[in-house]
Amino acid sequence: MKQRKISLSFLLLLTNILVFGQKKQPFYWGVATAAYQVEGAYQTDGKGESKWDFLTNKVGITQFTIGEKQTGNVAINMYDRTQYLKDLALLKQLGANAYRFSLDWSRIIPDGTGAVNEKALAHYDQLIDDVLAAGLEPFVTIYHFDYPVVLMQKGGWGNPAMIDWYMNYASVVMKRFGKKVKHFITFNEPYIEFFLVENMLHEQENKHIPPKEYYMSQMQKAHRQLIANAKAIELYHSLHLKGQIGIVLNVNPGAAWNANNAADVKAANFQDILINGLFLDPLYKGKYPQMAMDSLAKYNPSFQPSASDLAFIAHNKPDFLGINFYAPAVVKGEDSAMSLKWLDNNPDAVKSNVGPVMPEYLYKMLIRLKKDYGNPTVYITENGTGFAGEDVVKDGKINDPLRIDYIQRHVTWALKAKKEGAHLGGYMVWSGWDNFEWVSGYTKRLGLIYVDYKTQERIPKQSFYEYKQLIKKHKGL
Ligand code: FCB
Numbered sequence: 001m002k003q004r005k006i007s008l009s010f011l012l013l014l015t016n017i018l019v020f021g022q023k024k025q026p027f028y029w030g031v032a033t034a035a036y037q038v039e040g041a042y043q044t045d046g047k048g049e050s051k052w053d054f055l056t057n058k059v060g061i062t063q064f065t066i067g068e069k070q071t072g073n074v075a076i077n078m079y080d081r082t083q084y085l086k087d088l089a090l091l092k093q094l095g096a097n098a099y100r101f102s103l104d105w106s107r108i109i110p111d112g113t114g115a116v117n118e119k120a121l122a123h124y125d126q127l128i129d130d131v132l133a134a135g136l137e138p139f140v141t142i143y144h145f146d147y148p149v150v151l152m153q154k155g156g157w158g159n160p161a162m163i164d165w166y167m168n169y170a171s172v173v174m175k176r177f178g179k180k181v182k183h184f185i186t187f188n189e190p191y192i193e194f195f196l197v198e199n200m201l202h203e204q205e206n207k208h209i210p211p212k213e214y215y216m217s218q219m220q221k222a223h224r225q226l227i228a229n230a231k232a233i234e235l236y237h238s239l240h241l242k243g244q245i246g247i248v249l250n251v252n253p254g255a256a257w258n259a260n261n262a263a264d265v266k267a268a269n270f271q272d273i274l275i276n277g278l279f280l281d282p283l284y285k286g287k288y289p290q291m292a293m294d295s296l297a298k299y300n301p302s303f304q305p306s307a308s309d310l311a312f313i314a315h316n317k318p319d320f321l322g323i324n325f326y327a328p329a330v331v332k333g334e335d336s337a338m339s340l341k342w343l344d345n346n347p348d349a350v351k352s353n354v355g356p357v358m359p360e361y362l363y364k365m366l367i368r369l370k371k372d373y374g375n376p377t378v379y380i381t382e383n384g385t386g387f388a389g390e391d392v393v394k395d396g397k398i399n400d401p402l403r404i405d406y407i408q409r410h411v412t413w414a415l416k417a418k419k420e421g422a423h424l425g426g427y428m429v430w431s432g433w434d435n436f437e438w439v440s441g442y443t444k445r446l447g448l449i450y451v452d453y454k455t456q457e458r459i460p461k462q463s464f465y466e467y468k469q470l471i472k473k474h475k476g477l
Pocket of ligand 1: 034037188189192250324382430437438446
């Protein structure tokens with residue numbers, strides 16, 4: 001029997017190689033970053049001004065959130081090749097075989113549309129070569145929250161032309177790097193971009209708009225991003241580049257504050273739909289969840305997605321789904337689902353920077369993707385944490401037991417789902433390095449590697465060494 005099993009899988013592998021010209025993919029272990037959070041060099045090599053350059057430098061956005069102006073102008077200096085080569089060497093030391101990073105649209109097409117900046121393309125070409133030379137599979141996020149400010153000034157995703165502007169940029173990227181990069185990501189976390197960050201940023205400005213109306217008005221932008229995602233997937237497939245393209249969603253399964261309280265359970269279910277179903281259903285089932293449509297009919301009746309748009313999205317499914325899992329959305333009955341109230345609910349005694357530590361919800365989500373969404377290939381493209389006061393240097397070392405415990409437990413639950421048939425292909429920690437954490441600036445450290453922001457010195461934390469052991473233990477998965 002055993003003998004038969006072996007020869008069967010050998011045959012399958014052989015068929016794969018002969019028919020598809022592909023070897024079985026290894027399980028990917030890695031870390032993730034995003035351009036604005038790590039690169040710095042905000043005016044180097046002809047880079048244009050981006051939305052986040054503008055928000056941090058001109059609006060001074062972190063002043064409102066952390067009481068101090070901070071920017072990604074220098075960040076952790078990773079645009080600099082001397083610096084990033086040392087950083088890639090650390091990933092090699094970690095035993096990783098994948099690295100997820102993003103490209104900066106404002107470097108590649110500084111004015112958003114029009115002339116392409118060859119210096120930026122050459123830079124990323126070199127980076128991709130260096131990543132490959134370090135034995136790392138590049139997972140390249142084409143768009144991670146940031147884009148040229150000139151496009152924001154024209155309305156950004158509020159403008160229907162944004163789809164074409166994005167397609168123009170995405171096509172430059174795919175054509176230039178598609179031979180070497182075998183995993184592209186169209187977008188990162190549309191929910192967080194539109195319903196969380198923009199909602200936060202606009203809370204002051206849009207006081208005159210009732211909150212639920214404002215919240216639901218964001219749907220048009222999210223829908224456009226899903227159309228752009230489908231168009232990018234269609235284009236990628238038409239180029240026959242022999243790789244995969246996917247999208248990354250944050251997943252925050254709804255969890256009742258008190259599972260014995262019917263109101264909490266009901267609210268958690270609705271919140272779950274507005275965070276997860278809102279994106280998973282159109283991508284995999286070609287429709288928005290009915291409960292979301294009902295609220296849209298009430299608060300944003302102008303949102304009328306056409307049947308052909310939805311069919312187009314479902315027809316151009318991603319080859320893989322990237323999921324960023326940090327925590328479930330813990331919800332109380334009185335919370336409005338069209339708000340960010342859930343972010344404040346955390347029953348943990350010691351609270352992390354990224355919500356309650358409940359790794360079993362990662363397992364539940366992976367099983368749900370298997371059961372309800374056709375078991376797509378899934379990569380955990382972000383998972384990680386930070387606790388105030390934990391990341392301090394003592395005798396040249398950083399001891400971070402809470403992060404270690406978090407990572408170990410999440411990996412255990414994720415691998416349990418894989419064992420039970422979930423099609424899980426990789427796991428990446430957010431982040432490799434402490435970096436610029438958007439509206440929180442440099443106040444939240446989430447890296448496996450400590451960064452001294454003044455000197456740019458790197459010190460691997462204890463969690464780096466523990467993650468290294470985990471990777472070693474599961475090699476060959
Ligand atoms: C995610 C973002 C990532 C990082 C982590 C902590 O929402 O994708 O850039 O900020 O949160």
